[in-house]
Amino acid sequence: MEMKNLRPGPAGVEPTPSTAKEKGFWALNWLRFALALYLVLFHTLRVTYTPIKDSWLDSVLSLGNMATSIFFVLSGFLLTHAYVVMKKGREINRRNFWIARFSTLYPLHVVALFLTIGPAAATIFAKGGITVAVDALGFETRILEQWEVALSLFMTVTLTNAWNPFYLVFNGPSWSLSALGFYYLIFPMIALKIYRMKSLKAALLFLGIAFFLPGVIADLPYRTDAFTTGLLHRNPIVRLPLFVAGMVLCVLFARNPTIASRRQQMLYGLLIVATAALAIVLDYRKVHLHIIQNGLYFPASLAIIWLCAAARPSLHPKLRYWGDRLGAASLPMFLLHVPLFTLFRKTEQVVAVWPSASGGLSSVLASARHVEQSMALYPLYLVLLVITCVVVQERFVTRLQAAIRNRFSARDMAKKPAVAPQAETGS
Numbered sequence: 001m002e003m004k005n006l007r008p009g010p011a012g013v014e015p016t017p018s019t020a021k022e023k024g025f026w027a028l029n030w031l032r033f034a035l036a037l038y039l040v041l042f043h044t045l046r047v048t049y050t051p052i053k054d055s056w057l058d059s060v061l062s063l064g065n066m067a068t069s070i071f072f073v074l075s076g077f078l079l080t081h082a083y084v085v086m087k088k089g090r091e092i093n094r095r096n097f098w099i100a101r102f103s104t105l106y107p108l109h110v111v112a113l114f115l116t117i118g119p120a121a122a123t124i125f126a127k128g129g130i131t132v133a134v135d136a137l138g139f140e141t142r143i144l145e146q147w148e149v150a151l152s153l154f155m156t157v158t159l160t161n162a163w164n165p166f167y168l169v170f171n172g173p174s175w176s177l178s179a180l181g182f183y184y185l186i187f188p189m190i191a192l193k194i195y196r197m198k199s200l201k202a203a204l205l206f207l208g209i210a211f212f213l214p215g216v217i218a219d220l221p222y223r224t225d226a227f228t229t230g231l232l233h234r235n236p237i238v239r240l241p242l243f244v245a246g247m248v249l250c251v252l253f254a255r256n257p258t259i260a261s262r263r264q265q266m267l268y269g270l271l272i273v274a275t276a277a278l279a280i281v282l283d284y285r286k287v288h289l290h291i292i293q294n295g296l297y298f299p300a301s302l303a304i305i306w307l308c309a310a311a312r313p314s315l316h317p318k319l320r321y322w323g324d325r326l327g328a329a330s331l332p333m334f335l336l337h338v339p340l341f342t343l344f345r346k347t348e349q350v351v352a353v354w355p356s357a358s359g360g361l362s363s364v365l366a367s368a369r370h371v372e373q374s375m376a377l378y379p380l381y382l383v384l385l386v387i388t389c390v391v392v393q394e395r396f397v398t399r400l401q402a403a404i405r406n407r408f409s410a411r412d413m414a415k416k417p418a419v420a421p422q423a424e425t426g427s
Helices: 018-022 025-048 056-060 064-085 094-127 146-157 172-195 200-219 226-234 236-255 262-284 290-309 317-328 330-353 361-368 375-408 411-415
Strands: 002-004 131-133 141-143
Touching: 025 064, 025 290, 025 317, 025 330, 025 375, 056 262, 064 172, 064 236, 064 262, 064 290, 094 146, 094 172, 094 330, 094 375, 172 226, 172 236, 172 330, 200 226, 200 236, 200 290, 226 236, 226 290, 236 290, 262 290, 317 330, 317 375, 330 375
Parallel strands: none
Antiparallel strands: 131 141
């Protein structure tokens, strides 16, 4: 999902008006960084390191779908705040909006895609193809046909891969950016209607039901096939209620901007903790139901966004400063963590066997494939990842986005860029 600095940023981006700072938007920066970091653990630590398999830690790290749900809500919330609430419901310049959003999203997506093509090609060469699961539980697998790999590459390049319910080949987590790209297209068409809506709480209830029903329909016959799972997990239409709920929540928050009372904070906190605890226990007991992902996470996702947005202003400049920088780096973290982890893993394996290996490079690489990764080195990967992504965001993404805006946006935006919160991440 996509996110961006809520405070003054480089490349001429205007500072957010003080009203945003007076609210708890600093907490949203830390939330998106924490969610991005959790998704890194979900896709790397949980999948790769066998010692934690089937343990409680494995289940604690199983809530990637909940993190993605929160990110979709956060995306709708921040975009509505920047483009609708702060502008008092004025008409949205669609061209400028789409250029601003896709100039942040797409270039980094292409870079991540190029980093994953090499490993995918190596897998095809070494194993004769790419293996995917036939069912959600992974009991049956098959090898993709060449046309399927080509189709996956085409859909990933065009950022339509979320519409493929069967398999993800190239940088799988990018499906959430594909869904977000669809939401970008429709946002200017529905944002002002939501801003003028009167029955906001009723709308949230309707969206919750709309998000819950597909899971119920799939669970009644207990469907676990790849098509059903892929459709419910990442189809943009199925996930749309989360994004729209974030938009509705932002308008509701703008009309009721008071800081949450201690009682409200406790209730929201208990809801979030109870939801996470229930999901962890169900995963540990191998209970796999679609309504957990398509339903259970909806109220908690709204609660955590409201809780962070309504947080008291921070009095610590460093807390805000690092929240801004790390929060802005959440998009590169999400897009690059899989290919960078592959590079880190291969480097670790080669370094482990190089001193004792005999023969040439091919012999070293062959021996390295059998080396178990050390969990003791995993924190080093996390540190290197965060540093790399902060640099990429500040030195590459922000500058390229500014250049694209100045080149293609309407004249008024080129002179005065709009602040657009970022919220792109998913599992």
